[in-house]
Amino acid sequence: MAAITMGIVDVRQPLADHEGRPHRLDQGLQSGVWRHDLMQEVAPDLPVVPGPLSEYRQQASFDWKQLRIALEDPEILRIKMNLWRKLEADPVFAHPRVTPPMEEQKKRVAVQLRRFLELNIIPQEVHNYSYKDKTKFMMAINAATSSWNKNLSVKFGLGVSLFTNALLSLGTERHLPFYDAVWDNRFLFALGMTEVGHGSNTKQVRTTATYDPPTQSFIIHTPDFEAAKCWAGNLGKTCTHIMLFAQLITADDTCHGLHAFLVPIRDPETLSPYPGIRVGDIGEKIGLNGIDNGFAMFDNYRIPRENLLNRTGDVTAEGEYESCFQNPEQILGAALENLLAGRVAISQESTHDLCTAVTISVRYAAVRKQGGPRNAKEELSILEYPLHQWRLFPYVAAACVFKVFIGDFTDQYLDLVEQSYKGAEMKDLTSVAAEVHAMVSATKPLITWTCASALQESREACGGHGYLKASQLGIMRADHDATVTYEGDNNVLLQQTSNWIVRNWPHAIQGNTSAILDASPFGTLHCLINAEEKLKEEFTGTTVDDVLNPHFVKSSYEWLVCWLTQSLDNQLQKLKSSGLDRFTARAQVHAFYAKPLALAYGENSALSYFWEKLKTPELPCEIRSILERLYVLYGLWGIQRNLALFYKGGFASGSKMADLIQEACQAVCGTLKPEIVAVIDAIAHPDSVVKSILGRSDGKIYDHLYDAYMSQQGNTGRPTWWHEVSAKTQSKL
């Protein structure tokens, strides 16, 4: 059977420019200086408006534009900026001031998706890029679309890009027409794994696909309501098909496990559901109401045999099941890509949201003045308060660390998938797959949770005005919330990471460095090398400078990961020797051992990528200085949260470490205060994307608030229902 190969070309091509300009921005680097016009494209000048924001900007020791291109690949930035310009210019993508009714929200997003595809945002030539460049392009478009309107990116992701990605890895030549129909906007897909009774434990999904040799068809059936497919985006009202995951059963009654099928749901011309399916919308949600999340129940519903996605297993016309693992490297690569691309994309989107959250709250904090010393001429900007700095600056540092981590990790990961697709011999592919899986299972929770708490903190940091819809923080908080659950519940994912780490612990205690190197081609387990030596380390610092440096952060995190791994291993051994089975023992250690380990490992991995960035020789020294301080702040923030573990594990005793960490946290925030507005400028999206009256680059919060108060239709007139409540009508009763 031939796998679908269109879109995967042998020769790598650089990202092309669709508008006739130089191929890559780095061609604009002349004698170490960026060409002005190219820099303007990715980092346009900010408005010069006298006021607190511009005063803080003047205090910065570095050029925010240089930081912007140090934190993100300029070519990716350019793709995003181009897209935002297109969306801004088209009224179809305008944001309504007042939330429309639910049905209207769904219609708007569906119409936007149609326009999005018509606009040729993914030009035809992108399909001819190398796998890596194509995926990077698509991921950049996805992240940028998500910041514009998360509903639209979810609708596009599920219906088009994630689906076609999954089709490429699970399907074969015979499914090509579906690929083309989706890109031509004739079909729209949903992805149906979750059922009413089962989500995380996908193995127990109960929808069946039973092969019927006489008719050469699969009979799709939902045994009861608990087996109804649910939550699938686009399924409620708009999809024409679903990529359905069901238990494949052959005529001899053998169950071959979960397989994916392409199942028609609605007539593409009328959008009427086909007979044999009960399908509908699951109703209003906490957020993302532009998406029609739906349910579906199948009543012995037939689909052709060929609709089985048969790259890994097929059923012959006569009904024989055939496993198709002829080339394990390619299959593993396909599985890698299919499973993880969605989670990597969520991490990219969440990093965008995190940047927007702090853009709003830090700019607001710079402009907002409240309180101050008794005889001061002016009130203080709330940014001046150490508490406010401690509430917000660590999230700014996290945004920068995640930006670098997710960009560089995505590059590495896509390189590997591309090599495996090309059939390159990769002796360590199994290790790569395991490590990438563990990393993504830790960093998706880490990034989405950090973003969720940043949104909450930012909302509170903007006080009452933050609660106004026009601040944007409430909408983002509601829409972002789902990311901690979909594509794998965060708490469940973390267990997969800790299982992998603890499996490698025996190598660490045996001092088997080469086994660790083999198990961790990406290097995220290198912190376990010399674990025994590391675990003997103790805190010896005496001054704040002893903790206020990247080396302290690095070695402390390495100690923490080693100690948590050792503790998890000890606890598991203890529980198993007391007679507990593996499943129960793992469940027992989840809360206090596995989860903290997986999160510390995720933080350490993100910090390691940032550490590599700090070592880049081309970095201007003022940019390195700012990155170093952001690294230290993010690290100390985590160490401070985990202080109890440093004491419990014997790394620290007495009050010295706690005191110095506290002092260092406050000190690093203090040195970042004059820089922070410029750091925000480096990570901020354009005003039209941030969409917040509190977070605009001109800092004119009160002007924008005034507009918001005055421009809402009817808000200064008397209510249309005045007569139902007025004193006049009451007195007549």
Ligand SMILES: Cc1cc2nc3c(=O)[nH]c(=O)nc-3n(C[C@H](O)[C@H](O)[C@H](O)COP(=O)(O)OP(=O)(O)OC[C@H]3O[C@@H](n4cnc5c(N)ncnc54)[C@H](O)[C@@H]3O)c2cc1C
């Ligand atoms: C907005 C949104 C969109 C979605 N879109 C889709 C879609 O397009 N297609 C689709 O198929 N699905 C979709 N889903 C469903 C989503 O994938 C599931 O909700 C998710 O996988 C979690 O499953 P669940 O809801 O059944 O939760 P459960 O698995 O029941 O989990 C409930 C709680 O129990 C905990 N828990 C579960 N198992 C364990 C364990 N072993 N140990 C410890 N704790 C555990 C979890 O941490 C969680 O907090 C969507 C969900 C949302 C919210």
